[in-house]
Amino acid sequence: MKTISASHIVEIPIDQRIQLVEDIWDSIAEIPQSVKVPDWHKKELEKRLEEFHANPDGTSPWAEIKERILG
DSSP, rough: OOOOOOOHTTOOOOHHHHHHHHHHHHHHHHHHGGOOHHHHHHHHHHHHHHHHHHHHGOOOOOHHHHHHOOO
């Protein structure tokens, strides 16, 4: 495997660096079971899901939130 340093990376044109990042991410996404989700992430997701179930009317659809932010 070839080693690439940060100084080499900054020499690559931006569009190629973006593609490199996308390619790396896609290669990770192909094997999601190899990425350990931290326990605190799981706990936060469980907490948010419980909050949603306790008050489902207290949420807004993404389209509405996006419109509020951008509108």
